[in-house]
Amino acid sequence: AQRVTQPEKLLSVFKGAPVELKCNYSYSGSPELFWYVQYSRQRLQLLLRHISRESIKGFTADLNKGETSFHLKKPFAQEEDSAMYYCALANFGNEKLTFGTGTRLTIIP
């Protein structure tokens, strides 16, 4: 069975400090990994996907198959980064997303 684990429910970081949101997964096939963000009272939005290897709003995430991790990182946190962040996994070619429990990131001014 596939599973996504986000060990931190809450994370507080000072503005300008580095951010790392942890995500580990268990899956036997070739997973697709994603990070979704939910700002206050807004919808879930796709932030990053591992296959595109892009940087969005200064965030990056590298898939580490050896450690089965897909941690989200940003070198300098900004106040507008405060939100709920969800790591998610999909079977390649399948439709279903499996989400982690989410991490609420708070940036302290």
Add this chain to the structure above:
Amino acid sequence: EPEVTQTPSHQVTQMGQEVILRCVPISNHLYFYWYRQILGQKVEFLVSFYNNEISEKSEIFDDQFSVERPDGSNFTLKIRSTKLEDSAMYFCASSVRTGGLGYTFGSGTRLTVV
């Protein structure tokens, strides 16, 4: 930018009543989904729908639940006889292709069963 629209944003219903949650997916999308999030818990997959039929459903999606695309634009989730534990945020999503790449989520309907 095209959006997935969900109505209502909040619905309160009595236990045992039927509810219909409505979604208007993005017009050229072919795959449709419902997810739910019980307060404080993770977002969970309920069902996917393609070519006018359910393509996958989770164990949560029992006989009390049904989905329909009645008129080519709306995508509805019906809960036949609501229970207290059905209280959750329900998210609709649509995608132009299979897999998580092209998902667009709606803003959700908060269902409260009293």
